[in-house]
Amino acid sequence: MTSAKILDVRGLSCPEPAMLTREALLSLGKGTLIVLSDSATSCHNIERTGKLAGWKAEVADEDDHSYRITLTK
Amino acid sequence: MQSVSKFLTSRWGPILTGIVIGILAPLLVKFGNPGNMGICVACFSRDIAGALGFHRAATVQYIRPEIIGFVFGSLAAALLFREFKPRGGSSPLIRFLLGMFAIIGALVFLGCPWRAYLRLSGGDWNAIPGILGLFAGIGLGILFLKRGFSLGRSRAASPAAGWVMPAFALLLLILLVTAPLLGRDAEGNPVGPIFFSEKGPGSQHASLLLALGVGLVVGFLAQRSRFCTVGALRDVVLLRDGHLFYGVLALVLTAFVTNLALGQFNPGFEAQPVAHTNALWNFGGMVLAGLAFTLAGGCPGRQVFLSGEGDADATLFVFGMIAGAGVAHTFSLAASPAGPGANSAAAVIAGLVILTILGLTMREKASA
Numbered sequence: 001m002t003s004a005k006i007l008d009v010r011g012l013s014c015p016e017p018a019m020l021t022r023e024a025l026l027s028l029g030k031g032t033l034i035v036l037s038d039s040a041t042s043c044h045n046i047e048r049t050g051k052l053a054g055w056k057a058e059v060a061d062e063d064d065h066s067y068r069i070t071l072t073k
Numbered sequence: 074m075q076s077v078s079k080f081l082t083s084r085w086g087p088i089l090t091g092i093v094i095g096i097l098a099p100l101l102v103k104f105g106n107p108g109n110m111g112i113c114v115a116c117f118s119r120d121i122a123g124a125l126g127f128h129r130a131a132t133v134q135y136i137r138p139e140i141i142g143f144v145f146g147s148l149a150a151a152l153l154f155r156e157f158k159p160r161g162g163s164s165p166l167i168r169f170l171l172g173m174f175a176i177i178g179a180l181v182f183l184g185c186p187w188r189a190y191l192r193l194s195g196g197d198w199n200a201i202p203g204i205l206g207l208f209a210g211i212g213l214g215i216l217f218l219k220r221g222f223s224l225g226r227s228r229a230a231s232p233a234a235g236w237v238m239p240a241f242a243l244l245l246l247i248l249l250v251t252a253p254l255l256g257r258d259a260e261g262n263p264v265g266p267i268f269f270s271e272k273g274p275g276s277q278h279a280s281l282l283l284a285l286g287v288g289l290v291v292g293f294l295a296q297r298s299r300f301c302t303v304g305a306l307r308d309v310v311l312l313r314d315g316h317l318f319y320g321v322l323a324l325v326l327t328a329f330v331t332n333l334a335l336g337q338f339n340p341g342f343e344a345q346p347v348a349h350t351n352a353l354w355n356f357g358g359m360v361l362a363g364l365a366f367t368l369a370g371g372c373p374g375r376q377v378f379l380s381g382e383g384d385a386d387a388t389l390f391v392f393g394m395i396a397g398a399g400v401a402h403t404f405s406l407a408a409s410p411a412g413p414g415a416n417s418a419a420a421v422i423a424g425l426v427i428l429t430i431l432g433l434t435m436r437e438k439a440s441a
Contacts, residue, residue, distance in 0.1 A: 012437070013224060013371075014301075014304060015218065015370070016223060018312050019218065019311055039158075041299050045312075048316060052312070
């Protein structure tokens with residue numbers, strides 16, 4: 001198992017979180033990408049962007065209003 | 074309640090929001106708003122600026138309750154679903170400037186993206202060059218985003234920062250209802266603000282309760298569904314994601330049908346309400362507005378909704394729009410139904426040059 005790449009998009013405005021996620025997914029091709037987000041809107045966008053690109057998305061809602069989205073393919 | 078939220082954040086959320094706006098906006102026209110101006114965030118910000126005395130264009134002064142409703146509707150949704158989060162610090166000064174240039178461009182066209190689509194659905198074909206300009210502006214913004222443009226990260230802020238816009242909206246509501254004469258003229262007689270137009274678009278409005286009610290409903294729905302008239306096209310191009318685009322499509326189609334049903338569909342170029350026929354500057358104005366909205370991360374409606382959920386940066390963008398409206402009408406940058414203003418062309422060109430410099434130079438360091 002290879003280590004997962006981590007992308008931190010906390011604090012960035014639309015469309016940067018989803019755009020950076022898409023760029024990272026296209027460059028990875030397959031594997032695991034963990035995205036850290038601090039906004040519900042971005043979290044939804046990242047999840048949808050991942051699914052549209054054919055990746056599985058799992059969202060963990062952290063205690064401090066942040067989200068950890070794990071994308072795998 | 075969670076199932077309602079899940080529905081509104083699904084792909085059906087923007088579509089439902091678009092349908093609701095497509096019904097309610099033409100109804101506001103039926104009940105008193107200016108033609109094809111059921112909702113126009115730019116025009117309404119301009120009217121608010123006028124009512125507060127930031128410009129003296131006597132025909133466009135009124136505190137529009139729809140905007141107040143947008144803020145409170147968004148605030149209510151954000152509080153209810155635990156998304157009210159005071160935050161700020163992402164290039165606030167630049168966001169203020171983007172708000173100014175966005176409304177300067179929009180007032181050359183005479184409408185924000187919301188009104189561009191509502192004008193189209195009412196048969197005002199002058200909206201077509203405006204919408205093409207909007208697409209071009211969004212396209213330019215996407216080029217800058219792809220080259221790495223970023224306004225940088227926001228951070229959690231103190232609660233006070235998040236409550237500035239709701240407090241401002243409450244103040245506007247009080248000023249709307251009481252219309253106090255706080256100023257004094259040379260002879261010491263009480264005089265505005267608040268100014269309310271006695272003729273022209275500013276004098277045309279639906280009743281306070283109806284306009285406020287529509288604003289609340291739209292604000293609530295749009296906060297949940299993240300409805301955005303600029304993100305719609307941006308996400309199709311940038312992310313291959315039609316999620317928001319279907320919302321705008323639903324808005325245009327529903328507003329078209331509602332306008333037909335109400336006898337408000339009048340196709341043509343000439344004699345359209347609060348519109349001019351200069352295609353070049355209808356296009357040019359919206360290139361500037363579209364670019365400014367894209368660099369700021371969303372359309373003017375979205376900025377108002379974000380300001381209602383505690384985003385101090387979006388609040389500054391909205392304040393920039395109000396200040397920009399004052400500048401636009403004081404320096405003859407805004408168009409009128411007679412055509413572009415004396416300095417509209419210069420303002421659009423200067424705005425495009427400045428935003429291009431910002432687009433090429435503002436960067437966030439790689440974070441991953």
